[in-house]
Amino acid sequence: MSLEREVKETKAYNCVECGICTASCPVSRVNPDFSPRLMVEKLLLGSGMEIFSDRELWSCLTCRTCSVRCPSQVDYNEFTRAARVKARKAGFEGVDTHAGVLRSIMELQAKGFRPKAATWLDGGLKTAKQGHDFYFVGCLPYFDVVFTNIELKSTSIARSAVRLMNLAGIRPVVSENERCCGHDFYWSGNHEGFEKLAAFNLKLISGSKAKRVILTCPEGYHMFSEAYKARFGKLGFEVVHLTDVLLEKVKKGKLKLGRPSSALAEETLKVTLQDACRMGRMMGKTEEMRELLRLIPGVELVEMPRNRADAVCCGSSEWVSCTLCNKQIQLERLAESRDTGAKLLVTACPKCRIHLTCALYDKDRPIKIDIEDITSLLMDAAENGSGKGGKRRA
Template identity: 25%
Template sequence: MSTENASTQVPEVIDFSKMDPKFRDEVTERLKNIDWSQCLACGMCTAGCPYSDVHGNNDPRKFLRKLVLGMREEALKDPFIWNCTVCERCTVECPMGVNFGVITRGMRGQFGIPTPGFMDKVVNEHIESGNQMDVPADEYMETIEWIEEELQEELGDPDYKVNVGKVGAEFIFGLNAREIKYYSHELQEILKVFYYAKADYTLGLHRWDCTNLALFSGKNDDFCEIQRPFFEEAVRLGVKKIVVTECGHAFKSTMLFYEKFWDGPKFPIISVLEVYDQWIKDGTLKVDPSRNPEPCTVHDPCNLVRKCGILDANRNVMKAITTDFREMYPNRMYNYCCGAGGGALAVPESKPMRMEKARRKVEQIDATGATTVAIPCHNCMDQFTDMNKEYKKGWKCTHITPLLAKAIVVPDWAKKEEEE
């Protein structure tokens, strides 16, 4: 370092007189069962974060040291708390297994830190209406009836019915409310796949949305008030399993509630991608990959893959239904967050920061040469749509289900029904 640079550099000053030795104990008490006392201050968390050097106030090591040192005021006012996408990429690298995403979520929800954007508004509406998109019950049923009519014509089966509120089905299928409000054509594709697989499923009648923005705000009372009624619907309908739609946020919300807060009957919680993977492997669904010949890659949503361990179902399905699958690197547990995690999409003023973070993902995709990007998460899909426009890439962004539906070889029994 030159003498000139050294003389002009201003070191960060830590005022020891402002440190509160009780703050560390308070954090430990409020973040119950989260052990962060083993931190070695080694900096591997910061090295593992893809965005620690992209913009300011995004260094996990610095934030954790503020907790350890009792820097109450500095910690509670640190922009890091909301800049962090809670993706847990730092946790993968931590030699002591300190889960930074869980710590950040807990700090958000347990210390009265103001929630930015419209997150609280959506949470309150969800509690009131029963779904994130504030869809009235009659509109929900009208949408289902419309999909039913469309599929009767498309499948050539005038007797086709969408199962809603069916008692005793093998599984209840949990939705993302956008699949009713905005993307009903995608729900139609999902139900078409279920038809060809002869799936024994039901949609919820009273509660059907598995998403939960309180996953990001960290307010556990709100989180449970939103998530519990869906589980109660599953119990009421007597299903054996809960299968969650193609959405990392919805899957993580369901798993977190089940593991930490649910005290009722036990259910396997399964991603629909795992179901697709099994159906393809056991021959329930026959597929023709030549129907998706374009270069394709797949994104690993943090909530689905790193946090919940669904490491291979998305890529197994993609490999089965496409002829030119190209892997992004790094992937699986080491994937990069798309930049919209942790509730950033609910904070409109964060878009410039989201687009800065998006560059890493853009570079990953460009390196594959893929023209189609499969994105098994609604939150991530919104981010990819924005980055596609921002960086003028021209990718085809899609969930996996439409590609699967396109690749399905119609079974003989369905062909006969069509001919009749």
């Protein structure tokens, strides 16, 4: 199998062998066997099979640091994806994490199994069957089950999101039949699976007559705004991240933010933000979340040395190949966040929260820092701001 098309599409022929990609790569830093530059060289020398059979093809986190920094505009990220599609066709696969359970879930959904996953909704939340706004929850309910071993509940993010929307006067559509957005299939080279999942989701959303899809997960946000559009053309609805909606509402005065309960006891709560790759580098959105965090009274945002487009990935992605190297990346990032003096690490992506919590879940726990999703923190602040405090929900 040749990779000529990939060379053209990713402009790999522009490579000047400067090595900025490998020097920037968070994986190469801890795993010397992995080198984006070497991979591009192999690609240019035309040894496709050598690339496909390389175990390190699956080590890339697709965090896009290399593509952003490359002086010759080589899109290494896109190359990894394209090479994985071909490698999968040639019979190679990455090693699944969590014994493949998340892959199995996605495969069943792509096969057409209709999920009933809205079990997290409780009576106090106002949702609709049809309407203008559709809240796309994503994989959160499944994470609740799979990550009981690290005592992490992810659906609290979904509940917070709906509560926040209710407080801001939005009654979102929540469907129990929605499927995975296909992000992990897309980036791990299973293109057929991605297309099937995307088609199911688009059918579901068009059935709800929604004109706007609101997401809390940066991965889904990136998929809807770029990959879905690239594959299916115009979508017929607007794609927004929840923080965009909330920022607008707060600025207009329709949503009031108070001191979050964790900041009540102290003067200021120092927080630091872990940017998500899909949000910062891929969608170029870094300031909305920061603006929102600064608007919360009693919260002080301190930056890690590597922030915004230079932020380090949370160390694992697509549920393939999680090794000691990934753990090392996570621990280094956690140490960096602790050194800012922050008490709380705010994550923008549910998966960052899972990966970093998992790294913290060691028996000896070398680093002590709380990790919370930005949605949960905002909900806490909004409940206290609207004068309905005291009744704190999950």
